Amino acid sequence: MAGELTVSIDAMGGDAGPSVVVSALARTIQRHPDVKFILHGDETVLNQLIAKRKGKFAGRVSVRHAATRVAMDEKPSFALRRRRDSSLWHAIESVKSGEAQAVVSAGNTGALMAMGMYQLGLIDGISRPAIASVWPTQRGQVVVLDCGANVECDSEQLVDFAIMGEALSRALFGLPKPRVGLVNVGQEEVKGHEAVRNAAHTLRQSDLPMEFCGFIEGNNILEGAVDVAVMDGFTGNVVLKMLEGAAKLIAFFLKGALKRSLMSRLGALLAAGALLALRRKLDPRAYGGGLMVGLNSVVVKAHGGTDSVGFAYAVDTAIDLALGGVNDAIVSDRAGVRPEAVAS
Amino acid sequence: MAGELTVSIDAMGGDAGPSVVVSALARTIQRHPDVKFILHGDETVLNQLIAKRKGKFAGRVSVRHAATRVAMDEKPSFALRRRRDSSLWHAIESVKSGEAQAVVSAGNTGALMAMGMYQLGLIDGISRPAIASVWPTQRGQVVVLDCGANVECDSEQLVDFAIMGEALSRALFGLPKPRVGLVNVGQEEVKGHEAVRNAAHTLRQSDLPMEFCGFIEGNNILEGAVDVAVMDGFTGNVVLKMLEGAAKLIAFFLKGALKRSLMSRLGALLAAGALLALRRKLDPRAYGGGLMVGLNSVVVKAHGGTDSVGFAYAVDTAIDLALGGVNDAIVSDRAGVRPEAVAS
Structure with a gap:
C-alpha cells in the first residue's frame, strides 16, 4: 500500500x-x-x-x-x-x-x-472543516481542534470535531480508543453554553471508538488529561497563539533570571544543552503546523x-x-452518530 | 482619605x-x-x-x-x-x-x-459584572477580562469590559491612557464574529480615556502589546487556565531537562535561586486572584x-x-459612551 x-x-x-x-x-x-x-x-x-x-x-x-x-x-x-x-x-x-x-x-x-x-x-x-494541531503534554501529546477555521460553532460541529479528532489521534498515535474531552469553563454538566452542553449529550450517547471524558478545563489540556481536546475555533485560535506567547514569555523570564548572578550565569552555561532542548520542545515549528481535517x-x-x-x-x-486511512475512519464514525442525531 | x-x-x-x-x-x-x-x-x-x-x-x-x-x-x-x-x-x-x-x-x-x-x-x-485578572508580560502587566463570569457576551458587554479594564488599569498602575485591545482571531477589521466587530466599532468612535488598539491576537497578550486585553468569559476562562497549565508543563519539562546529565544537574544547582525566582513569577497565587469588577x-x-x-x-x-476610585471612573466613562450607543 x-x-x-x-x-x-x-x-x-x-x-x-x-x-x-x-x-x-x-x-x-x-x-x-x-x-x-x-x-x-x-x-x-x-x-x-x-x-x-x-x-x-x-x-x-x-x-x-x-x-x-x-x-x-x-x-x-x-x-x-x-x-x-x-x-x-x-x-x-x-x-x-x-x-x-x-x-x-x-x-x-x-x-x-x-x-x-x-x-x-x-x-x-x-459540515465544516477544522484546523487541528498537536501539542506536547506532561504525558505525551494532545490533538487540539478547532484552532481557528470556525469562529462560531454549533453542537453538531463540535461533535464533528470530536470525531475528526479521535480519527486523527488513532491514525497518528495508534491509540485504539482515544480519550476525548470537550473544553468548557467547568466540569459539571450544567456549565457552559448550549452548544457545548448539547455536544456533550450527543457524544455521551454515541458508540464511537473513543472514551468520551465529558468536560475538561483549560489547565487539563497540557496536563495530558485527554488525547483529544475539542473547542470552537475562536477559543482554539486564541489559546493556540496564547501558548506560543507563554513559551516566549517564559523563555524571556528564564533568560533574565539566569543572568542575574555570577552563580546563575555559570549554572546556565553548564545547563546550556538542557535549556536548548527545552527551547526546541516549546518551538511551535516542531509541531508540524496545522492539520486541515x-x-x-x-x-x-x-x-x-x-x-x-x-x-x-x-x-x-x-x-x-x-x-x-484517517478520512475513511471519519466517514464511518460520523455515519455511526447520524441515526441518533436524527432520532433526538 | x-x-x-x-x-x-x-x-x-x-x-x-x-x-x-x-x-x-x-x-x-x-x-x-x-x-x-x-x-x-x-x-x-x-x-x-x-x-x-x-x-x-x-x-x-x-x-x-x-x-x-x-x-x-x-x-x-x-x-x-x-x-x-x-x-x-x-x-x-x-x-x-x-x-x-x-x-x-x-x-x-x-x-x-x-x-x-x-x-x-x-x-x-x-449590564454584567466580569472577573478581571492581572498577568505578567514581557513589558510589565496586563489586565485581562472577562476570565469566566459570562460564557456568552454581546458587543455591549465587551464595551463594558473595555471600560472596566481601562479603569482598573488606571487605578492599579496609574496609566493615564491605557492601551486596550479586543482579543480576536486576526487583526483585520473583517475578522471574528459580530459581537467583537461591533464592539470594536463602538470603541473606535468613543472618546474614552484609553488608547484603543483594535484587535489583538492571543500571542500579543503576553508580549505586552496592550495594558488591557478584552474577551468573552468563555475564551478568557479557558485561556487563564491554559496559562496555569503552560507554566506547569514548562516547569515539568525544565525539571526533566535539567536532570538529564551531570553537567546540567550541576548547572541547575548553581542556578537554583534563579529557577526558584522564575517559579514564583509564574505562580498564579502571586497575581492577587480575580477582581470582581x-x-x-x-x-x-x-x-x-x-x-x-x-x-x-x-x-x-x-x-x-x-x-x-475605580468605580466612580467606570460610572463616568460608561456614561460617556452611552449617547453614541443610543444614536447608532
Whole structure:
C-alpha cells in the first residue's frame, strides 16, 4: 500500500520558500523509501536545488511548473479567484485528480483552506472543516481542534470535531480508543453554553471508538488529561497563539533570571544543552503546523516560519495520516452518530 | 482619605483558612497604617490567632462572628439561599452597609459573585459584572477580562469590559491612557464574529480615556502589546487556565531537562535561586486572584489555594482599587459612551 502513496507539495509557500522544502525532502525521502513526491513551483529554481542533491531524488520526485505563488498576506477570496496558476492551487489539484493522496504547504492558511474546500470538498457527513494541531503534554501529546477555521460553532460541529479528532489521534498515535474531552469553563454538566452542553449529550450517547471524558478545563489540556481536546475555533485560535506567547514569555523570564548572578550565569552555561532542548520542545515549528481535517483528502499546513526540520515533520504527518486511512475512519464514525442525531 | 478606608475580609474562605488570612493581615497592616479591617468568621478561632500577634492588631482589626462558612464546592444558588449566616455573606454585608469600602475573600468564586450581585448590585450603566485578572508580560502587566463570569457576551458587554479594564488599569498602575485591545482571531477589521466587530466599532468612535488598539491576537497578550486585553468569559476562562497549565508543563519539562546529565544537574544547582525566582513569577497565587469588577463596591477574590503572601497581595489590590476610585471612573466613562450607543 505504501508503494501507492504520492505526496503533493507546494514548494513556494512559507517565509523560507523552496530551499527549505527541498532540504526537508532530502530528510523525508530517506525515512519513507516507498513514497513519491510532486513538487509544485518555479521549475528553474526547483531543478537547480534538486541538481545539488546529485541524483538522490531521481525517480522519486517530479517537478511541476507553476507560474505564480500565493503571497502570505493575500486574502483567501482573492487567492481563490486570481491565483489558479499558483503552486498552491496546482498542489491541491494533484490530489483532486488522484495523482497524489496528500498535500502539504507552508503557505497562506486561509488560501489553503479556501482552495481545499473549493477543489476537494468536504468529507461525507462533515459540515465544516477544522484546523487541528498537536501539542506536547506532561504525558505525551494532545490533538487540539478547532484552532481557528470556525469562529462560531454549533453542537453538531463540535461533535464533528470530536470525531475528526479521535480519527486523527488513532491514525497518528495508534491509540485504539482515544480519550476525548470537550473544553468548557467547568466540569459539571450544567456549565457552559448550549452548544457545548448539547455536544456533550450527543457524544455521551454515541458508540464511537473513543472514551468520551465529558468536560475538561483549560489547565487539563497540557496536563495530558485527554488525547483529544475539542473547542470552537475562536477559543482554539486564541489559546493556540496564547501558548506560543507563554513559551516566549517564559523563555524571556528564564533568560533574565539566569543572568542575574555570577552563580546563575555559570549554572546556565553548564545547563546550556538542557535549556536548548527545552527551547526546541516549546518551538511551535516542531509541531508540524496545522492539520486541515474534514476536507476530502489529507491536507497539512506546515508553520509559515518553519525550517526544514519542521517541514519534514509536516510531510511525515501527512504520510502517517494517508497511510492510517484517517478520512475513511471519519466517514464511518460520523455515519455511526447520524441515526441518533436524527432520532433526538 | 486613606484614614476613612475599611476593608472587610472573609476570614474563613480558601483552602488554608483563617491562619493564612491573619498572617497576611500582619503584613498588610504595616504597609497601610491608615486602613482598618473587619474580619468575619469563627470568633474563637480568630481571637486566638489575633492574641498571638500581641496587640499588633489593636485598634486596627475588629472581629465579627459568623456561624458558618461557604464550602468551596457549594453551588452559588445554594449558598445564596442557605448561607446567609456565613462569613462570606457577612463580609459583603459590611460593604453594603457602608462600614467598609472593599471586600476580600479566598472562598467560593461563584458564591462571591452571586452574593455580591444580590447584596451590592451593579455599577450604574454596566449590564454584567466580569472577573478581571492581572498577568505578567514581557513589558510589565496586563489586565485581562472577562476570565469566566459570562460564557456568552454581546458587543455591549465587551464595551463594558473595555471600560472596566481601562479603569482598573488606571487605578492599579496609574496609566493615564491605557492601551486596550479586543482579543480576536486576526487583526483585520473583517475578522471574528459580530459581537467583537461591533464592539470594536463602538470603541473606535468613543472618546474614552484609553488608547484603543483594535484587535489583538492571543500571542500579543503576553508580549505586552496592550495594558488591557478584552474577551468573552468563555475564551478568557479557558485561556487563564491554559496559562496555569503552560507554566506547569514548562516547569515539568525544565525539571526533566535539567536532570538529564551531570553537567546540567550541576548547572541547575548553581542556578537554583534563579529557577526558584522564575517559579514564583509564574505562580498564579502571586497575581492577587480575580477582581470582581462591575459590582457596586470593590470586590477581590484571592486564589483559593493562596498563601499569606498571595492573600496580602489581594488585600493590597483591594486597597489600591478603593483609593483609586475605580468605580466612580467606570460610572463616568460608561456614561460617556452611552449617547453614541443610543444614536447608532
